[in-house]
Amino acid sequence: MREDSLYFNPDMEPLLNTPPMREAQWEKLQHAIRFAYDKVPFDRERMEAAGVTPADIHSLDDYARAFDPVRQADFRQVFERFDMDMQKSLLHLFGRERMDDLHFISTTSGTTGVPTPYPFFHKTLDLATELFGRVGWRAGFKPGTRLALCFGLSMHVAGIPQVFWFSRLRGVTVLPIGAEAGTERILKSMKLFQANALTCTPSLATYLVEKAPAVLGHPVRELGIKTLLLGAEPGAGIPEVRRRLEATYGATVLDVGAGYGVSCDYPEYQGMHWIADDHCLYELVDPATLEPVPFTDGATGLACFTPLAPEAGLFFHHLRISMNDLHQVSTGPCPCGRSGFRYRIVGRGDDMxxxxxxxxxxxxxxxxxxxxxxxxxxxxxxxxxxxxxxxxxxxxxxxxxxxxxxxxxxxxxxxxxxxxxxxxxxxxxxxxxxxxxxxxxxxxxxxxxxxxxx
Ligand SMILES: [Zn+2]
Missing domain, CATH: 3.30.300.30 (ANL, C-terminal domain)
Incomplete structure (x- = not known):
């Protein structure tokens, strides 16, 4: 790994979004389908309901039409079926092999109802380190980066898990301040420990701009934050929000998430680069009919994800799972010169x-x-x-x-x-x-x- 390389993984990342990668995905997908059918009761039931077995799926095209995607909201039916017994529910959803390897659990923010669980397995750690290495590298994190992590730390998927992964990027120091600290303590901690990068929601980043003069006695720009890595809600991908945050912080503003992706520092927003073709199959489906949408430049649809090494899955653990986000893809090369097709969040299926x-x-x-x-x-x-x-x-x-x-x-x-x-x-x-x-x-x-x- 050289510091002047475009990529954290210079062997793999240049291959993203290429025909050889597509072939490799099909090879890996066959294993993933077999794993789901043999070892994951929830996925096996989905296939049985559609009248499909792994032997019926002979290509990526077959796969796209074999059965409907599932949404995380569908997990609720599983919790109800097992009378809210979370141990039984998780066993059904993720299977014995992975549950025996369980490392810890985090959740969605769960503002309404039962939060959706995100389990992490021991085998996930290496994959997570690799993928967050790619994200961090593209965000410009390098030795000397002091990253203020201000997502919620209590159970939240973007909190403690990201502390683990970003701190494994050599030379990067994570400051796990957490959204729970409140704006005053967040600002004071960032100043005291000389944070030079910040990851949080766009709305928190905006709120800190408003609060900084009263709390610190100077505008937020004087903190010297060079990179804002923003996620968990739209914002950094909205040109007006991005321009405003770049101007007030004097920083590069990047968008991360809704899949394995991060935007680039090209002056005009280009969407998030998808950085994980070797670990996850990305598909688009029509939000109304759930029919596959051809993957062409400008195509829009509900994004669905299939982990290609499900034993080590990160965030996505099922065949064709949707987070209910509508994406628009750009399949051509990005003017920034980095690899990976790009996706923009158009909206949420349930926000429309x-x-x-x-x-x-x-x-x-x-x-x-x-x-x-x-x-x-x-x-x-x-x-x-x-x-x-x-x-x-x-x-x-x-x-x-x-x-x-x-x-x-x-x-x-x-x-x-x-x-x-x-x-x-x-x-x-x-x-x-x-x-x-x-x-x-x-x-x-x-x-x-x-x-x-x-
Ligand atoms: Zn780019």
């Missing part, structure tokens, strides 16, 4: 709103609102008075005005925002203005939707 037949994603609204900072703070909520996805127009938004905005300026500002929304998202929202800092700031995931229905 339908306003007069037009599909609208909260991330698109967030992009427009953030384009109006500093005349707005960037904080807003979508107020739903009926169960989504159907919304009777107009879509209702609560938006915070900027600190320096006079009331007399609001009607004109409102007209500008509505016009931009019409151009970008084909909606004409109704805006209710709020004073700055009215809406709750979350250190973990920000809920952009305010539910006013039962």
């Amino acid at each position: 709103l339908k306003v007069k037949g037009v599909s609208v994603y909260p991330a698109a609204i967030q992009g427009v609102i953030n384009g109006f900072v500093p005349r707005v703070t960037g904080a807003f909520r979508i107020v739903l008075t009926e169960r989504p996805p159907l919304v009777t127009p107009p879509l209702k938004l609560k938006v915070e005005t900027g600190e320096q905005v006079a009331e007399a300026e609001l009607p004109a500002l409102e007209r500008e925002i509505v016009e931009k929304m019409r151009a970008v998202a084909e909606i004409r929202p109704a805006i209710t203005w709020l004073p700055p800092n009215t809406l709750e700031r979350a250190t973990k995931k920000t809920q952009l939707i305010e539910k006013r229905y039962e």
